[in-house]
Amino acid sequence: MAHHTLLVLGGYGFFGTRICHALAGNKHIHLLVAGRDAARARALTTQLGLPPRQALALDAHAPGLAPRLAELGVDTLIHTAGPFQGQDYRVACAAIDAGANYIDLADGRDFVAGIASLDARARQRGVFVTSGASSLPALSSAVVDRYLPRFRQLTSIRHGIASGARAPGLATMTGIFSYCGKPFQRLVAGRQARTHGWLDLQRHRFAAPVGRRLLGSCDVPDLALFPQRYPGLETVTFHAGFAGAPGHLFVWAAAQLVRLGLLRSLVPLAKPLHAISHWLEPLVSDKGAMFVTMQGVGLDGLPLTLTWQLLAAQNHGPHIPCGAAIALATQLASDGAPAPRGAMPCVGLLTVEAYLAALQGYDVTEVPA
């Protein structure tokens, strides 16, 4: 008998759909699929074999969200309705006020890093609130935590993601495009250094069969969180890239125009490029990958470099960002160990094994360091 009511806001979105598919069959979970479009929510519940009453029209930004969540008896809310860059914490606050746990997939640097400002409020209500339950920083920090005991001193973390042909949803693309060509700071060789979104072009070689991919710098939560979490760190960088080089270079060139002040923002390009990426999908590699390279001094006092990788094929890469939310929701709904109380970025909450266990059945292969 299901006893844990889980509401996925943005439940029929690109990542929300995958999360709902993974959790719909969990006998402990009563799943509610929500977004602003009731018809799309209903279409997904039908596909999942759930009754239409489990589909809801809900606007994250409309007043009265907290009483609505309380009325629905929501135990945990998963918030996927990005972009999170520039969003405030009204959804998290509504969840807390309704006495519900809150998990989001945010990739906004300030948004994820600032979630701890809700700590006292969440503790007072006795709920668990976490931000960034996704590839970054949940999986990236789990990887670093796993290899940390092999270092006497970890000095550098360089990591990145190359996507496969299947483009993520509009919210993800809009979030990335919001900082393309815009300046931001990151720690390099012990100093805060300026870079620009999607610039700092690099060619990275992933393990076969992914091979070489173009990557550009991204403004992500890890740039703020890792220097606090891993004392003595001198460098943290993150780069990402599209599967096809022409598409990657097109956005790189457009980001240059933003940097030069000739274009104000790439956000207006998100929708048309999102549509074009769908048409191009059959022409582009279905493989994607993530890498984390850690450098420092090993336990023997000698320089140590370790690289961990995750490879995805058959366009299964888009399941990876869903792993943390699925794993955490499964834990919350089970009768296992109670979740921590308070509000925190999603670091140190999952091991790599727990994260990847949520992706079983997909063509996702770990290449340990």
Ligand SMILES: NC(=O)c1ccc[n+]([C@@H]2O[C@H](COP(=O)([O-])OP(=O)(O)OC[C@H]3O[C@@H](n4cnc5c(N)ncnc54)[C@H](OP(=O)(O)O)[C@@H]3O)[C@@H](O)[C@H]2O)c1
């Ligand atoms: N941290 C990481 O590593 C990482 C990695 C990948 C993605 N992400 C995050 O994942 C988020 C979701 O991405 P996606 O690709 O799934 O986007 P998407 O396909 O555009 O989905 C967004 C969903 O939110 C709903 N929505 C938008 N505004 C809403 C509102 N005001 N109230 C209620 N629902 C609303 C949308 O439906 P309606 O418009 O019909 O309401 C849609 O279902 C992105 O914002 C990105 O930040 C994070």
